[in-house]
Amino acid sequence: MASGQVSKRVKFKSSVKDPGTPGRLFLTLERLMFKPNSPNSATKLNMEFRFVKNHKYTKEGSNKAPMLNLTSSQGVSYIFEFESYDDLHVCKECVGKALSKTGETPKPIDTSEVPSEQPSTEELLLRMNMLRENGELQKLHMRFVSDGILTEAEFWATRKKLLGGNFSKKSKQRTGLKSFVLSDTKPSTDGRTNKVTFTLTPEIVREVFAEKPAVHQAYLNLVPRKMSERDFWSKYCRAEYLHHAKNANAGAAAAAEAAEDEELALFLKPDDILASETRRKIRCVDPTLDMEADEGDDYTHLPDHGIVRDGSKEITESQHEHYRRTLSQELNRHAAVVLQGTPIDEEQLKDTQSVAEALKLSKQGQNASNEETDMNTNQDRLSRISKMIEIDDLQASSDLPLAPLSIKICDFESRIPRDYFDSQQATALKNSRDTSIGNDPVKRILSAEESYASLRDSISHVKTTGLINPIITPEAAVKVLSNHGLSFLDTLPNTSKEELLYHWTSLQELLRHYWSSYPITTAYLYTKVNDVILLSE
Amino acid sequence: MTSVPSKLYSDDVSLVVVLLDTNPFFWTASSSLPFSQFLSHVMAFVNSILLLNQLNQVVVIASGYNTCDYIYDSSSDASQLGPENGKMPSLYSNLLQKLEDFMIKDEKLGKEQSQRAIKSSLLSGSMSMALCYIQRVFRSGPFHPQPRILCLQGSPDGPEQYVAVMNAIFSAQRSMVPIDSCYVGAHNSAFLQQASYITGGVYVKPQHLDGLFQYLTTVFATDLHSRSFIQLPRPAGVDFRASCFCHKTTIDMGYICSVCLSIFCNHHKKCSTCGSVFGQAQSDTSSASDLKRKAPET
Numbered sequence: 001m002a003s004g005q006v007s008k009r010v011k012f013k014s015s016v017k018d019p020g021t022p023g024r025l026f027l028t029l030e031r032l033m034f035k036p037n038s039p040n041s042a043t044k045l046n047m048e049f050r051f052v053k054n055h056k057y058t059k060e061g062s063n064k065a066p067m068l069n070l071t072s073s074q075g076v077s078y079i080f081e082f083e084s085y086d087d088l089h090v091c092k093e094c095v096g097k098a099l100s101k102t103g104e105t106p107k108p109i110d111t112s113e114v115p116s117e118q119p120s121t122e123e124l125l126l127r128m129n130m131l132r133e134n135g136e137l138q139k140l141h142m143r144f145v146s147d148g149i150l151t152e153a154e155f156w157a158t159r160k161k162l163l164g165g166n167f168s169k170k171s172k173q174r175t176g177l178k179s180f181v182l183s184d185t186k187p188s189t190d191g192r193t194n195k196v197t198f199t200l201t202p203e204i205v206r207e208v209f210a211e212k213p214a215v216h217q218a219y220l221n222l223v224p225r226k227m228s229e230r231d232f233w234s235k236y237c238r239a240e241y242l243h244h245a246k247n248a249n250a251g252a253a254a255a256a257e258a259a260e261d262e263e264l265a266l267f268l269k270p271d272d273i274l275a276s277e278t279r280r281k282i283r284c285v286d287p288t289l290d291m292e293a294d295e296g297d298d299y300t301h302l303p304d305h306g307i308v309r310d311g312s313k314e315i316t317e318s319q320h321e322h323y324r325r326t327l328s329q330e331l332n333r334h335a336a337v338v339l340q341g342t343p344i345d346e347e348q349l350k351d352t353q354s355v356a357e358a359l360k361l362s363k364q365g366q367n368a369s370n371e372e373t374d375m376n377t378n379q380d381r382l383s384r385i386s387k388m389i390e391i392d393d394l395q396a397s398s399d400l401p402l403a404p405l406s407i408k409i410c411d412f413e414s415r416i417p418r419d420y421f422d423s424q425q426a427t428a429l430k431n432s433r434d435t436s437i438g439n440d441p442v443k444r445i446l447s448a449e450e451s452y453a454s455l456r457d458s459i460s461h462v463k464t465t466g467l468i469n470p471i472i473t474p475e476a477a478v479k480v481l482s483n484h485g486l487s488f489l490d491t492l493p494n495t496s497k498e499e500l501l502y503h504w505t506s507l508q509e510l511l512r513h514y515w516s517s518y519p520i521t522t523a524y525l526y527t528k529v530n531d532v533i534l535l536s537e
Numbered sequence: 538m539t540s541v542p543s544k545l546y547s548d549d550v551s552l553v554v555v556l557l558d559t560n561p562f563f564w565t566a567s568s569s570l571p572f573s574q575f576l577s578h579v580m581a582f583v584n585s586i587l588l589l590n591q592l593n594q595v596v597v598i599a600s601g602y603n604t605c606d607y608i609y610d611s612s613s614d615a616s617q618l619g620p621e622n623g624k625m626p627s628l629y630s631n632l633l634q635k636l637e638d639f640m641i642k643d644e645k646l647g648k649e650q651s652q653r654a655i656k657s658s659l660l661s662g663s664m665s666m667a668l669c670y671i672q673r674v675f676r677s678g679p680f681h682p683q684p685r686i687l688c689l690q691g692s693p694d695g696p697e698q699y700v701a702v703m704n705a706i707f708s709a710q711r712s713m714v715p716i717d718s719c720y721v722g723a724h725n726s727a728f729l730q731q732a733s734y735i736t737g738g739v740y741v742k743p744q745h746l747d748g749l750f751q752y753l754t755t756v757f758a759t760d761l762h763s764r765s766f767i768q769l770p771r772p773a774g775v776d777f778r779a780s781c782f783c784h785k786t787t788i789d790m791g792y793i794c795s796v797c798l799s800i801f802c803n804h805h806k807k808c809s810t811c812g813s814v815f816g817q818a819q820s821d822t823s824s825a826s827d828l829k830r831k832a833p834e835t
Binding site for chain 2: 122218323448449450451452454455456458459460461462463466471473476477479480481493
């Protein structure tokens with residue numbers, strides 16, 4: 001993509017009904033090219049984008065296959081059917097770019113006019129969505145763009161980040177591998193002879209290398225020098241075949257054969273590289289992890305949950321223990337590889353040799369960083385362990401009169417400031433601690449009679465002297481008035497508050513455009529600045 | 538009351554039921570606000586409500602430590618005919634006289650009863666009385682003042698009253714009677730916070746108690762209709778913790794009967810409220826997950 005070239009596997013069709021020719025579509029900013037898979041097919045295409053007049057594509061979510069339809073200026077349409085919508089999106093973007101570029105380039109770059117840039121349909125959609133979701137933005141848009149004060153492009157130019165943020169959010173997810181590829185190395189047998197045929201493509205080889213580092217290592221060591229590529233893979237397949245044969249005879253045969261052939265043994269013995277990697281991963285596990293604590297979270301101890309296990313059956317199958325272990329390890333490994341995705345581009349998938357080299361390079365980089373993180377994690381581990389070790393002498397006594405920890409589930413009114421809750425929490429705690437003590441331990445010594453008497457006293461005091469005069473001192477009144485804890489905005493009625501905020505945001509917007517037009521180099525900018533000044537006044 | 542032409546009862550006529558906390562244990566311990574000062578503020582406030590509208594009506598209910606009672610009703614004629622001694626309007630002297638009688642009665646009752654651990658006042662009782670009074674007003678005819686309840690409380694919450702208070706709150710909510718609360722105690726009152734939150738009233742905990750009158754007049758004097766036009770103090774947060782039914786303690790985590798929603802602080806074989814028999818906990822490890830969390834939500 002960096003070079004601006006995109007290549008995807010597609011089916012080329014001259015009409016929708018056409019079954020299509022499978023092949024590859026190459027897109028650059030200048031031209032598009034279609035190469036059919038079978039070299040003797042006649043349908044080839046190589047045209048420049050400036051002849052493309054129009055492009056259409058199927059919407060995602062519809063039942064139709066992902067297709068891109070390009071119409072040339074002669075009125076001929078070229079239909080490409082993609083393997084997935086992701087491919088379609090990539091190409092669509094590329095075509096959009098290419099078309100907008102070719103649309104621009106014919107004109108000599110004009111210096112005085114409006115900076116016009118045709119946004120892609122995708123970007124337009126994004127803008128529409130933004131406006132729909134953000135009411136404030138919509139108001140601003142209405143006021144400035146619909147009234148012709150700012151152009152659409154200007155309005156959005158200051159918000160590139162907003163749009164860009166959304167773009168990057170989409171592509172951030174790392175794509176994994178297709179899981180099915182990995183299991184595809186099934187041998188095919190022709191019924192008559194005992195010959196077993198494996199079909200390997202560079203793609204499959206890549207997966208094999210990724211999943212089995214030992215094979216990768218062996219390939220790098222052996223292939224060009226010690227044995228031919230073909231020999232290597234046939235050995236590998238042989239090992240694989242023996243491994244898959246489940247009966248004990250084959251296992252024994254494999255062992256015997258391995259004894260004779262050291263290269264074959266390579267594939268059959270447990271993978272050292274994997275093992276060391278696993279050890280490294282185990283070291284990364286938090287040493288304070290308490291698996292027992294999680295026991296209550298699973299349901300397996302409840303009836304009707306999990307796999308029913310019959311202890312009596314398991315004892316006899318102890319020799320399968322190893323098999324079961326390796327199987328689960330393989331499954332995990334497979335899952336990890338699929339999720340990890342691949343560092344190798346489609347471009348490099350030409351032959352197995354290049355695949356091996358590329359994989360090696362990427363792994364080297366990874367290892368370097370791994371070593372670095374290893375150092376860090378080791379430090380981390382040690383400090384964490386030292387933190388977690390309980391020293392008996394320093395333990396707090398466990399029966400403090402503290403209220404149990406209460407976890408706030410949600411604040412359903414997010415308007416309420418966070419710190420309020422924290423203070424509230426603290427007072428709640430304090431409250432629960434001293435409710436049993438009462439208010440003031442000293443005053444509580446007063447007996448019931450005394451307190452009733454004192455209360456009656458104060459009633460008769462009011463009776464004889466009347467109400468205090470003045471009821472409230474001016475000082476107290478001022479204190480109450482100034483202590484309502486509201487900002488100036490909050491004291492305004494809601495409508496005027498909204499209006500004020502609206503004016504503020506629109507002024508902000510105008511100012512932004514005002515400063516973005518400096519330095520004033522063209523007449524257009526000059527008029528724009530004047531407009532903005534007029535408006536803000 | 539019946540002689541008043543009914544059309545005069547516009548939407549800004551209010552009936553305010555004031556629940557006055559007369560818990561002697563609180564007031565003798567309270568150093569920041571003496572009871573006499575509190576009474577002055579409240580009586581001046583009651584008077585100002587009556588002056589706001591000719592048809593406004595105020596009822597004062599004292600919630601004591603052992604009992605509660607009506608101590609003032611502006612609609613009853615008897616209260617108008619007090620001894621006027623020149624020093625103070627009959628409203629005040631009547632109220633004070635009734636209050637003094639009430640205190641004597643309260644003390645007498647206290648001698649017969651054992652003392653509670655938490656010196657709370659009978660908020661649930663006075664709330665129920667207020668609601669009964671309001672129900673009577675509702676049933677007097679189609680035209681009546683807009684009722685609301687104002688709790689002037691200082692004593693801490695009594696967890697043993699939890700169920701009664703909650704029931705009162707919910708019946709107030711059903712009859713659309715807002716419960717305003719002004720809490721003058723040291724900490725926030727969870728009961729009153731919940732009461733005001735649920736019924737759509739206002740909860741205020743004044744910062745400066747010597748300006749109590751100002752809080753009362755600026756926040757609680759406005760009738761329900763005018764409230765929509767002014768900025769009232771917003772609820773900053775509500776303590777939603779409940780009391781368990783078995784030991785009446787405030788808890789934030791406990792067991793809940795799946796049938797009647799009674800709350801317990803520990804596991805019971807049988808629900809004491811509805812009699813449902815609970816199943817055995819699965820095992821020691823799973824019993825921990827049976828604990829339903831009832832945390833303060835805000």
